[in-house]
Amino acid sequence: MSAAEKRVLFVDDSAEFLDITRQIISRFAGPAWDIYTAHNVGQAMNVITEKQIDLVVVDVHMPVVDGMQFLSLLNRKHPNVLKAVLTADTSDTHRTVCMSRGAELFLAKPQSQVEWQQVYASLNDIGRFQPQEGFRGVLRRVGLQDVLQMECLSRNSAMLEITTKELRGLIYIYEGQIIHAEAGDRRGTEAFNFLMGLTGGEFAQKPYVTPPQQTITDSWEFLLMEAARRRDEIEGGGEPTAPEDAIPPQFRPAYGHTQEAQSLVFQSGFDEPAPTDARPAAPPRPQWQPQQSRRPVRPPPESQTHFFTRPPTPSRVDTEQPEVAEFIIISSQGDVLYEWRCHDVNSRVNFLEFLSQKTRLLSQGLPIGHFERFEIFGSKSRIITQLENDHAVFVRTNVATDSSIVGDNS
Amino acid sequence: MTGSVFQEWINRNLDIPGVLGFGIYTPDKGGFIASCVHTFSAEALENAWRCVAETIPVMQLNRFPTARFRFVYDQAVVHCERRRDGTCLGVFAVKGHQFEQDELYRLLGEFHSL
Numbered sequence: 001m002s003a004a005e006k007r008v009l010f011v012d013d014s015a016e017f018l019d020i021t022r023q024i025i026s027r028f029a030g031p032a033w034d035i036y037t038a039h040n041v042g043q044a045m046n047v048i049t050e051k052q053i054d055l056v057v058v059d060v061h062m063p064v065v066d067g068m069q070f071l072s073l074l075n076r077k078h079p080n081v082l083k084a085v086l087t088a089d090t091s092d093t094h095r096t097v098c099m100s101r102g103a104e105l106f107l108a109k110p111q112s113q114v115e116w117q118q119v120y121a122s123l124n125d126i127g128r129f130q131p132q133e134g135f136r137g138v139l140r141r142v143g144l145q146d147v148l149q150m151e152c153l154s155r156n157s158a159m160l161e162i163t164t165k166e167l168r169g170l171i172y173i174y175e176g177q178i179i180h181a182e183a184g185d186r187r188g189t190e191a192f193n194f195l196m197g198l199t200g201g202e203f204a205q206k207p208y209v210t211p212p213q214q215t216i217t218d219s220w221e222f223l224l225m226e227a228a229r230r231r232d233e234i235e236g237g238g239e240p241t242a243p244e245d246a247i248p249p250q251f252r253p254a255y256g257h258t259q260e261a262q263s264l265v266f267q268s269g270f271d272e273p274a275p276t277d278a279r280p281a282a283p284p285r286p287q288w289q290p291q292q293s294r295r296p297v298r299p300p301p302e303s304q305t306h307f308f309t310r311p312p313t314p315s316r317v318d319t320e321q322p323e324v325a326e327f328i329i330i331s332s333q334g335d336v337l338y339e340w341r342c343h344d345v346n347s348r349v350n351f352l353e354f355l356s357q358k359t360r361l362l363s364q365g366l367p368i369g370h371f372e373r374f375e376i377f378g379s380k381s382r383i384i385t386q387l388e389n390d391h392a393v394f395v396r397t398n399v400a401t402d403s404s405i406v407g408d409n410s
Numbered sequence: 411m412t413g414s415v416f417q418e419w420i421n422r423n424l425d426i427p428g429v430l431g432f433g434i435y436t437p438d439k440g441g442f443i444a445s446c447v448h449t450f451s452a453e454a455l456e457n458a459w460r461c462v463a464e465t466i467p468v469m470q471l472n473r474f475p476t477a478r479f480r481f482v483y484d485q486a487v488v489h490c491e492r493r494r495d496g497t498c499l500g501v502f503a504v505k506g507h508q509f510e511q512d513e514l515y516r517l518l519g520e521f522h523s524l
Contacts, residue, residue, distance in 0.1 A: 097471070347472055362457075369485035
């Protein structure tokens, strides 16, 4: 590994552009940057893994997998890598989509020396405002469990390094099996469970090296299930986590225009069959099926929908209260914990991820404290989102027409 | 509407108690910021305001209303108001300050009438 401060990968299908980029940016950056290039996404993914890239600069238009798809892929596979877009197509649409998919910067391809210098300065600046609390990039990026699951399903060999202010931990994966973990004085399963229970810190994927010893023999499925069960026990006081537990108390009185409506919202989470990704209290080892989709997006089954298709009629007394129109709770890994009348779950998850990124960036350098919530006031609706360390909530309510809102100029 | 009109208007309102800073975003993607307190550096405020501006098209993409929205932090609130012409005002204010009851809506009203 060189002593460069930053390892930057440029991805573009034009070899000529990549050559020029390397030459010019090298002149500006000198030894401070290690510059890599890739002609396509496959090549880029290899370089990112092998070289521990800090920043990926990607073109929008590329064959097979375009830059926007690549950004989504990067969010899942390499959550801690910074992302920027460098493109000749600077349309507002592309810009919005790229930013909503996690790009920190959206830049036009430079045409002059001055513009090249500006591009370099912007890219060099990009890491300056980065969140330091919680798992870095929580929500907009995938969690530790997702990465582990992905590596194991792919039968990869890798090492995951987890760092907090207090300690550094390592999880070794060899050909899809978790074979060793260490965290401080802990070793083996104890260390693994400890690391999986952390609620803050950063993790990075590193090339596999042979561990000093092999301390874990359980299947990765069992390990992940057991870790999840332990986490649930801690969070839920011994009971499986219920959606109500995840709902911030300050939201509760405002939901639903009647008590009946509230009970419908919450009751459905308890009385209906457990969702497909709910974890059993004592997981049977051989029967667990790994999740193929890391973001289970599931419409309520028919047996559930009858609950919701007939909203309770508001009483006269309640007509001034807002009516819940849509509701979703997602975990910090982007899994849907609960949803009600949410017609486009993926959009909501993407929006919450985007908001997580922006609200953290927004507060950098300003003495305004921690983010609490984001509120949108429409003339006929309200949207409230709240982001916590381990979950996010999105609620849309219908309200009586508010004449103080000057048009919903969306 | 030129940016200078907004700038002059903001300059007249820099001393309102409880206000920490302002941001203006114009439909031509221009804009400016104004800090009212020394703890709000221009650099940090500009970064924050850029984040707000970047949120608007994403809200539009999701078909959310964009006329009024706010970011609530535990010590401050960013009140955002967007005119029909697309110009967006951001008022960074101390959370829970009397300003939110008294002056905020006067400011928003004036902003729409500029």
